[in-house]
Amino acid sequence: MKPSFRANYGAILALATLSLASPVLAQQKAAPAPQTPALNQPVVQAPAVQAPAVPPPQAPAASQPAPTSLTPDAAGGARSLRSETAALRELSPWSMFQSADVLVKAVMIGLAFASLLTWTIFIAKMIELSIARRKLKSALNKISDSRSLAEAQFALGAKEGVLSSFLAAAMREARLSAGISSDSGIKERAASSFAEILRAEARRIRLGMGLLATIGATSPFVGLFGTVWGIMNSFIGISKAQTTNLAVVAPGIAEALLATAIGLVAAIPAVIIYNHFARVTKTYLEQVSRASGSAGRLLSRDLDRTHGSSLGGVHARAAE
Template sequence: MVPAPHDYSMLGLFLQADWVVKTIMIGLLLASVWCWAIIANRSAAFARARRQMGEFDRAFAQGQSLAELHQRFGSSHAGGLAAVLGAGLEEWDRSHALHAATADGLRGRIEIALDLAVSEQASALERRLGILATVGSAGPFIGLFGTVWGIMNAFTAIASAENTSLAVVAPGIAEALLATALGLLAAIPAVIAYNKLSADAGRLTYRLGAFADRLAALLSRQLDSGKAS
């Protein structure tokens, strides 16, 4: 009896696979789509952050006052350098309003406020990057599990058919290897994107920290000279 021909296309291998392998394949495909969505979202967010920081830096370099910068960039949804500036000025104004603007106390509170603002902005920049790391590290192993399961099924088919010909072995092995391929398809872009986006987030966080230090020094000078911002 001639065995029924197998469809070796990607769709055919998927449809002929065991339900466990199918579940793994679907999960890996969804993970890949999710990763690409995160990559697109974070890339756009980082490009927007760099553009906003560039505009802020140019305005700051032109000698605009802190109040003017805050009025221009400090909307209710401001992020990046504008959020750091807002945190510093908010603590400055609050301390003066409460007559608690002693030099040492105000410097300490401003530094704490700026550190918290930088941490919040850094967390916002790094949002969802952990998902890329998880998919990048776990994807190949999940795919490998599907491959092992599929090969187990292939050997079971060999035992049932009592035939070791390539026609009996090949379909199960091909279905199994497809799971590994999908695992790598999800993991490789995730790892590359995670490394790239993490480096970008680190550079943006450094700019936030550098501006926070400059702002703290500027407010400290104003405090020593007795001027208001």
């Protein structure tokens, strides 16, 4: 009994040992795959094998978020914004003139020509008035000490001017009235001739001022006509397009308002220049009136000398 019991007891111990060792062996068979590389290979190579596998899908997603996040609607909105910005940049006066209606273009060209005419008249009248005032002032200084019409004409020489015209008219009237004893009649006829010369000089020096007044008075209304016509065309275009978008409405209204702007550019300088020339012309005509008075005084002296010499001759003959 004892030997058999020992044999059975040894078999039982062997089976128990195997049953306990089987899970450990199973774990050792499953564990060698991940553990043996960590023991046999360097530590640096294990992350090197796994690192490229994880970052590649994350790197593009992090570096390029914008293209993947843009939708077709957002891209279309960006393109429309760029096109509207380009259209607004193209709204220059020249581009608006080119895209305007034919009638509005004609109005703008006419107003531009009126503005050019205004500045041409300004330059020409400034030169003319400055020269006329300087010549008349010099002529008045030359005859200030003259005692007769003949002496005044000799002092002026052969120069032509309004003062020379006054002196010539006075001498002509004195010559035509020779033998007439009425000095008042001669002076009255000479004054009438002086008035005619004064009016002719005023008409000459005011030449072009009527055109300035016309440009200054009518240019705003002509520009307003172009604006009204342009806005009418804009409204027609809006009704055809069936939209009130600013990009559609703004260009037509801007083209229409450009006509009014050009009208004001033509009118404002014309009014200012007209008022300036009105003052300068008034000053010049006052100098012309002084020249007329100087010629009248010289004629009166000549008549008094003639009358005095005639009376002296009569008294001398009576004494004899």
